[in-house]
Every structure is written in C-alpha cells, then in structure tokens.
Amino acid sequence: MQTVPVHIDLTTEPGAPDHPNEDYCSVALPALGHGGCLVLLDGVTPPAGDDGCVHSVHWFTARLGGALGELSVSRRDMTLEEILAEGVARTAEAHSSTCDLSHPRTPQATVVLARWDEESVQHLVLSDSTLLLERADGALVPVQDERLDTLPSPVPELRAAVRALPDHTPLPQREAAVREYMDAVESLRNTDEGFHTAAADPAVARLAVTGSTPRADLRSLTALTDGATRWVDRFGGTWAGTLDLVRTRGTAHLVQAVRDLEHAVPYPRGKRHDDATAVHVVL
Template sequence: MRTELVSEPGDPDRPNEDFASVGLPASGQGGSLVVLDGVTPPRSDYGCLHSVAWFSTRLGGALTELSVSRRDLTLPEILSRAIRRVADAHADTCDLSHPRTPQATVVLARWSAAEVEYLILSDSALLVESPTGDVTALLDDRLSRLPRTSLATDAVADATVRNKEDGFFTAAADPSVVSRAVTGTLPRTSVRALTALTDGATRWVEKFHEGDWAALFTLVRKEGTQALVNRVRALETADAQERVHLRRSKTHDDATAVFVEL
C-alpha cells in the first residue's frame, strides 16, 4: 500500500485550517482517509472562542479515530458522532447557532477487503481510479451550482445559502447535516487508488483549467502530491497581478492532497 499526504497553508503567517490523515487499524485490515477544509471565518465576531484550525483538528481527529475503530458504524453515523463530540467540547463557551461557527468541508473514505465507502460534504473532492486507469470524480457540487449573486458577500451567503435548504452544507455544529452528504459504496475490486483534495488543490482543474480530473490524478500518481501543490502555487503567483483566473479569490489558499494506492 502506498500513501502520500501534503498540506500547505496559503499564508505561512496564518495557521493551516485544513486537516488530513490516513488511518490504518492495528489489525492491518482496511483503512480510512480524512480530508477537511476549514472555512475561514470573517474578520468580525463569529460567536466562538476557538479558531477554525482548532475545530478542524478536533473534528478530523474524531473522524480518524472513529473510522478505524468503529467498523460497525456507517460513515454518516461516524460524521454525526464526530460533529456532536466537537460541539459538546465548546457548547458551554461558544454560540454554536452563529452561521459562521467553526465549520469545514469533509471527505471521508474507508476501505475493507470487500468494499470502499465514501462521504463528501461541500467542495472538497474525492477521485477514484479503477484498475483500468479510469478516473471518476466524486463531488458535492451544490456550491458550484449556486448563482454568484448568492455568494456576493459573506453576509449574503450566510443569510441565504450557507447550511440552508437549496444552498450548500458544511460540517459545523449540527449532526443532522450528515443527511446532506454525498455517500456511496464501491466494490474494492473496482478501486485501485484514491486521491482526496481540498479546493486549494483542486484549483489546478477548477480555477486554472490545466487539465481534467484524470490528468490531475496522473500528475499525482507520477510526480506526487507535493508536485501538484507546487504547480498550483506557481499558477497562483503567475496570476496574482492580472487575476484572470483568481478574480476575487484569495491568491493562495490552504492546499491539501492525499493519495492512497489500495
């Protein structure tokens, strides 16, 4: 089994709000991967004493532990328990009803000798490579389908589409959000490798249009996860002035990529 993991902050002077892990049970049977992209809060008050990095670390740690230790639970059940565990850790000190209470996108995958389970919530991505080399992108594309006007400002997004019906959903403090996740199960024999990415890494495809998902997967397989992030950073730097592709986006975003060859 081959694994690679890279996670780089968009700004070296700010904490990386992404989280990534690969879990292998002591039994040696199967494993799991977790990738979270913490949602950067507004500069104003967001009702919590804790940072988004704190939240991502707590949620990611809970997901890693539960996904390898509780094979009897489904991935939605695992995410629900993890969200509740983190919420309980700061419910007495923080306003968890605030629309920008710490939250994150989620990619969670788990495999056994028989199957590969997956769960995606919001705009991180899971790529699946078949034994023949075909690549399938498993995505929660609700955010990309929203009209740009609904995302014009943080205030508009928070009031109209963030964790709301007909909007998009992230893992925050409400465990019921698991019903909104994209989930499924694949036969283990149909999966050769997985790549999980936060949107800081998917920029190579989605923002800079350097290739499709299959091309990205080939890049990671041949050159590694660090090579992908390096290329994204070079593209961001080259576009920093004209902003043809970046437009109003931050120049550099936290970027995380995990590759697992089963």
C-alpha cells in the same frame, strides 16, 4: 492474515506562512488486516468579525478530524454518515459551554471520508472538497457535492460578473465585486436552498454524498481540498491530468504547480492563495 501494502503520499501547505493551516488530513492503517481510513477537512475561514466562538478554525478541524478518524477505525458497525453525525456532535459538545454554536460563522469545515476493508471502500463527501476514485479498469470517478455549483440567483450572475472583469479593472472595483459575490455565497451557507458544511448540527450528515465500491474494483483514492483543486477549477486542468500528475510526480508537485500558477495571475479572484492539501492512497 496477510497484510496488503498501501502507499500514501500526502502534502499540505497553508495559504500564507503567517496563518495557521486550517486543513486537516489523516490516514489510519490498522496493524492487522486490510482496512484503513482517510479523513480530509477544509476549515472555513470566517469573514472578519465575531463568530461566536473562542476557538480557532484549526482547533475545530483538529478536533473534528480526530473524532472522525477514531470512529472510522473503532466503530466498523457505523456507517460513514453515522460517524460524521457523531463526530460533529462530539465536537459541538466540546465547546458548547463556552461558545455560541448557533452563530452562522461558528467554526465549520468541508469533509471527505473514506474507509476500506478487504471487501469494499465506502466514501462520503460534504461541500467543496473532492475525492477521486481510480478504478482498476483505468476509469476515474470524481466524487463531489455539487450544491455550490447550483446556487440560486444572484450567485451565478455575480460569479459571472467577477470572471468577466477586464484585467485593467481598478482594484477597488474588483474587490467590491468579489466581496458582493462572496457575501451572496455566505448568505446561503447551511440553508435549505444553499449548501452545507460540517459545523455544530449532526443532522448535516444526511446531506453528504455517500457511496460504496468493491475493493477489488479500485486502484487508488485521491482527496483534495479546494486549494488543491484550483488546478482544475481555476487553471484549466482536468481530473485525469491531476491524477496523472499526482501518480507520476507526487502530491507536492501538484501543490507547487498550483502555487506557481497563483503567483502568475496579476489579478486573482478572491484570495491569491488558499490552504492546499492533497493525499493519494494506492490501495
């Protein structure tokens, strides 16, 4: 069997040098054949206070990410939805005897999964990480879970209020507005009317965005955590521009470009920097 070369470009950087990187990314390429898989997780940093767990977020993402990668390679008979459910169940079992997994702040993460063989490329996205599918005809298809963009009131109003704050707004007032907005978002995490992340309940897998594309119809995959998608979400870039930047100058340049823009903002919304991961796979 003739192998097909796959090009991988991966960059990940913590949001702060004194804090562990809570993102996780891996790409597996079996020794023979045309198959492979990509796993990208963005661990959710909990607010200060008890989260019911003795483990760190980066422990959780490493554990879940490893399970998802192993299952994607070894269980070709399972769908990506089934793999996510099993990976969540395995990870929950690993710390259910020591931790309160019912706590709303129990470690959790966003998920991007992709798996390919000579026939097709399957994908799965849960929460606010992004997968870009570059088609062979040049079209670009962003795959996103849009629930965070459609949260009910008062989130849209609070978000608009934060964005409308004048630059000269006193810092305490700015921080209070951001905190009120973030608290409103947090109250909707893993609720029926809100949005979902992979935590301890395997049933969340059925809520993921999934799909499949013929392998011959795709040129590349680009997976991004929201620390990297700030290039689009906060700084006015486009998905086409993101792909062009990654393809011509590399994922490290994209992450550095985001960092440069973050440094230039005098009054950031929320944390100035976030863990940022970008991986580009040319099929």
